[in-house]
Amino acid sequence: MKAHVPPFLSVKPALLTTALLATFTMGAAFAQAATEMPSGEHASADVDITQPIKAIDKLESLKNEQKLSLSIPKFQHFTTSNGVPVIFVQTKQLPIVDVDLRFNAGSARDESIRKQGFGLASMVADLLTKGTRDLDETAFAEATEQLGIELSSAAYKDQFVVNLRSLSDAEHLDPALSLMSSIITQPRFDAQVLERSKAQQVLALKQMMQNPSYLASTTFSQTLYGSHPYAHSPYGTQQSIPALTRNDLQKFHDTYFVAQNATLSLTGDLSLSQAKQAAEAITQALPQGKPAPKLPNPTPIKQSKWVHVDYDSDQTSVMIGQQGYRIDPSAKGIQRGTDFSIGNEVLAGSGFSSRLMGKVRKELGYTYGIYGSMTPMQAPGPYTIRFSTRNEKADEAIAATLQTVNDTLKQGITAQEFKLTQESLINSYPMGFASNAGINGMLGVLNFNKLPDSYITDYINRVEGARIDQVNTALRDTLTPDKFIIVTVGKPDIAKKSQLQKLK
Amino acid sequence: MKAHVPPFLSVKPALLTTALLATFTMGAAFAQAATEMPSGEHASADVDITQPIKAIDKLESLKNEQKLSLSIPKFQHFTTSNGVPVIFVQTKQLPIVDVDLRFNAGSARDESIRKQGFGLASMVADLLTKGTRDLDETAFAEATEQLGIELSSAAYKDQFVVNLRSLSDAEHLDPALSLMSSIITQPRFDAQVLERSKAQQVLALKQMMQNPSYLASTTFSQTLYGSHPYAHSPYGTQQSIPALTRNDLQKFHDTYFVAQNATLSLTGDLSLSQAKQAAEAITQALPQGKPAPKLPNPTPIKQSKWVHVDYDSDQTSVMIGQQGYRIDPSAKGIQRGTDFSIGNEVLAGSGFSSRLMGKVRKELGYTYGIYGSMTPMQAPGPYTIRFSTRNEKADEAIAATLQTVNDTLKQGITAQEFKLTQESLINSYPMGFASNAGINGMLGVLNFNKLPDSYITDYINRVEGARIDQVNTALRDTLTPDKFIIVTVGKPDIAKKSQLQKLK
Structure with missing residues (x-):
């Protein structure tokens, strides 16, 4: 794990341009370094008061606007000689290439290698970029630095992602590409480096256990998923990390870093034939192996439950939610996902005009922000609403949240909310294509989840073509507030008096 | 201030694409939400062991490579009818525009409006996107959401930045553009919203005071800058925030949000004449006003000083540094900046092979990461080295750090370090152009600091043309370790036994 360094202090070679400029841009903020929040960043806007009628007219007129003209880059598909599916987008503005290699291997696979081996995938990610069979940590770092490349790896619950950015x-x-190939096929897993990383991870976990958001997240996962692999944090625990061995890392690597378990995405200044060569160079040394087995279904939650974690603070951190849905690449599944996302944007989106913001923030003033989101995964992912509030108001804020969800499901969203959300989703869609890394991330997602190109290319059509009744149905079919898990992290004396005691 | 929400939960309309995809990308990481660190992200690389000789040959061969071909976008300059300097870069890939408006008005100006009015610029930034004269908070947010735009403002020490991203x-x-114009010329500064924001800011400051990095930063600034405006945090204090009034915000706005104090940058899918119209639309309602006065020079630090802050943790957070240099747009100043940055990359860059990493991390194992960076500002900005270490090792780690700095100044960097760093800086430079926002940020920096285009366009030439003796001279001329300020945040009993007592 990396010590937290604010971007403008982290003058990585590969980030130099940014750093060089950030020095000036953010310069004035140096004392805001480290974990400080940026000073007053807010997203919103307004109509020019010098010409209010004109401007408002323009906003109204958007309802009849012609279709947004966005040329989505062309996705090219091919398969490497050992069967890894590749998506490639050619871009020509800059002499760079972004590479995104994903394995179906996240922390959900930790226990497949070692019982209670929580944090294993994360430790593999940590060690992967710390040397190869032939190069120790230092020689390896020097090679990377000389090339000016960015090579990184990260483990999530479902996925293991290796990213490269290089000149083209x-x-x-x-x-x-040779360096990338060697880290995935011949990682060093140096015993000394592993011991150091384990010690750092344990220390980091100690600190994280003092963070109310982390406490809420881990407690929420455990409660929601029980014995399912999604129950545990990818970071492992202070108990699990010390037990991990070099052999565990090697076994995790050998099992999951195989062609049958990989997808590759490329974006950049390459011809199709160069992209094919690059894909071969990365993957050719991967053994065939086997795809990771399907993850089990989590045990469904039968009834609502409240779990409280004692924490000494004026604020209570709240997480409320349920098991949601899994990724469904069928046309029906994709449309349902879009329908739900429109409905959830109205109910719990981060937009200021969501119903939860309207009720819990604006009307009652219990919190500064409240947001709810679905995270589709290979097995049903979580739906989570999060906020924090003063300890004394936690009970009322939770009650108001549940009431708002229930009311929304019962009454449905309104035609006006629907239209506003459609417009807002469509108008903001093109922004996602404004960086190479953004485009390549999309490809990675598409490829890993075996989603059709239309998942991205037809998004605007799906939003435009959505029907309010189906959006309301998607909300009702998905959300089950009477079975919500509720986690609170806050003062024990307040919790003892809580109305939620009955859900314990 | 905004509650911290991880990106994939923050489904802003304008961020929908990202969020939609991040849902899948990061999906697996949901329990890593909030302030958890990403699991094992590391940047480095290696030579493919299957072909070690070839790959290493290739690395060696880079020394004779032909010049990097990077076509830097064309910067077009013009001035609005009321005198605001504009830089514009046309991009045609996407139907979007990024706008960056900067005022010479950060927290360094707080006390020009109210004595001890720390946090004022930050509060203005907070309120700026919460309504205009004619639209209250809700109506304003709805207008933004419907348009799918991102409109944000942020206050740093030196600068006040307003950003817009919209369809083109x-x-x-x-x-x-009307919305953007109205927030800068007719902000609402709603009294109720201000009271709420002040309460939130005080709460956030309470929490920040429990954060060792924040404690180190604020203590470092205070010690380094004394009575200079850079001494205080842009966030203000728990004492200063409650005293701020609507009138203070209005006065800050009226004084600094004027044409003479502004610079504007545009990147996107516009013709030059459309860019000129857009620039007019944003700035035409700005009064002429006056440029902000020059900031005073901070009192130079005459001798080294140690300040300790008690904090109950196994780790000590360390900040070491000095007053550095100011932004200098002359050719000489720019070359000196490049020279220093090459030297500092060798001494203290985030690259794994920096001297401080080599000594304090790799050889002594006292820390996981140690980085030093210069932040040029309008008045001399800070040079800061940061790391954290176990309490018992703080003394030795600080001594090793100072020794490494002194040795480097004395002996100079080596020809090999110089060459590796040159290559690494040049190879990574093009990455900075890989997003529209990145390009527009560069323009904003250039424009605000009155730097010539060559600051960006000639960067590679400056790095290639640098001379090792001048790099060593830049290091020696800039760094004065015998006058370094040292701040430690950690256990009091360890501090009492510290060798640093003599610097108290």
Whole structure:
């Protein structure tokens, strides 16, 4: 794990341009370093008062606007000689390439290698970029720095992602691809480095256990998923990390870092044939192996439950939610996802005009922000509403939240909310294509989840073509507030008097 | 201030694409929400062991490579009718526009409006996107959401930045520009909203005071800058925030949000004449006003000083540094900045092979990461080295750090370090152009600081043309370790036994 360094202090070679400029941009903020929040960042806007009628007219007129013209980049598909599916988007503005290699191997696979081996995938991610069979940590870092590349790996619950960004000319790209290939096929897993990383991870976990948001998250996962692999944190625990061995890391690697378990995405200044060569260079040394087995279904939650964690603070952190849905690449599944996301945007989106914001923030003033979101995964992912509030108001804020969800499901969203949300989703869609990394991330997601191109290319059509009744149905079919798990992290004396005691 | 919400939960309309995809991308990480660190992200790389000789040959061969071909976008300059300097870069891939408006008005100006009015600029930034004269908070947010735009403002020590991202067709852009114009010329500064924001800010400050990094930063600034405006945190204090009034905000606005104090940058899918119209639309209602006065020079630090803050943790957070240099747009100043940045990359860059990493992390194992960086500002900005270490090792780690700095100044960097760093800086430079927001941020920086285009366009030439003796001179001329301020945040009993007592 990496010590937290604010971006403008972290002058990585590969980030130099940014750092160089950030020095000036953010310069004035140096004392806001580390974990400080940016000073007053807010997203919203207004109509020019010097011409209110004109401007408002324009907003109204958007309802009849012609269709947004957005040329979505062309997705090219091919398969490497050992069967890894590849998606490639050619971009020509810059001499760079972004690579996104994903394995179906996250922390959900930790226990497949070692019982209670929580944090294993995360430790593999940590060690992966710390040397290869032939190069120790230092030699490896020097090679990367000289090339000016960014090579990183990260483990999530469902996925293991390796990213590379490099210059696209062969002179730079070839050695960069060699480096990437060697970390995934011949990682060093140096015993000394592992011991250091384990010690750091334990220390980091100690600190995280003092963080109310982390406490809420881990408690929520455990309560929602019980014995399912999604129950535990990818970071592992202070107990599990010390037990991990080099052999565990190697076994995790050998099991999951195989062609049958991989997907690859490329974005950048390459021809199709160069992209094919690059894909071969990355994957050719991967053994065939087997795809990771399907994850089990979590045990459904039968009834609402409240779990409280004592924490000494004026604020209570609240997480409320349920098991949601899994990723469904069928046309029906994709449309349902879009329908639900429109409905949830009205109910719990981060927009200021969501119903939960309207009730819990604006009307009652219990919190500064309240947001709810669905995280589709391979097995049913979580739906989670989060906020924090003063300890004394936690009970009332939770009651108001549940009431708002119930009311929304019962009454449905209104035609006006529906239309506003449609417009807002469509108008903001093109922003996602404004960076190479953004585009490549989309490809990675598409590829890993075996989603059709239309998941991205037809998004605007799906939002435009959505019907309010189906949006309301998607909300009702998905959300089950009478079975919500509620987690609170806050003062014990307040919790003792809580109305939620009956759900314990 | 905004409650911290992880990106994939923060489903802002304008961020929908990202959020939609992040749902899947990061999905597996949901229990890593909030302030958890990403699981095992590391940047480094290696040579493919299957072809070690070839790959290493390639790395070696980079030394003779031909010049990097990077076509830097064309910067177009013009001035609005009321004198605001504008830089514009046309991009055609996406129907979007990024706008960056900067005022010479950060927290360094807080006390120009109210004695001890710390946090004023930050509060203005907070309120700026919460309504205009004619639209209250809700109506304003709805207008923004419908347009799908991102409109944000932030206050740093030196600068006040307002950013807009919108679709580029007139139907969307015109009302978006009207909204932007109205927030900067007719902000609402609603009294009720202000009271709520003040309460939130005080609460946030309470929490920040429990954060060792924040404690280190604020203590460091205070010690380094004394009575200079850079001494205080842009966030203000628990004492200063409650005293701020609507009138203070209005006065800050009226004084600094004027044409003479503004610079504007645009990147996106507009013709030059459309860019000129857009610039007019944003700035035409700004009064002329006066440029902000020059900031005073901070009192130079005459001798080294140690300040300790008691904090109950196993780790000590350390900040070491000095007053550095100011932004200097002359050719000489720019070359010196490049020279220093090469030298500092060798000494204290975030690259794994920096000297401080080599000594304090790799050889002594006292810390996981140690980084030093210069932040040029209008008045001399800070140079800061940061790390954290076990309490018992703080003394030795600080001694090793100072020794490494002194040795580097004395002996100079080596030809090999110099060459590796040159290559690494050059190879990573193009990455900074990989997003529209990145490009527009560069323009904003250039424009605000009156830097010539060559600051960006000639960067590679400056790095290539640098001379090792001048790099060493820049290091020696800049760094004065015998006058370094040292701040430690950690256990009191360890501090009492510290060798640093003599610097108290």
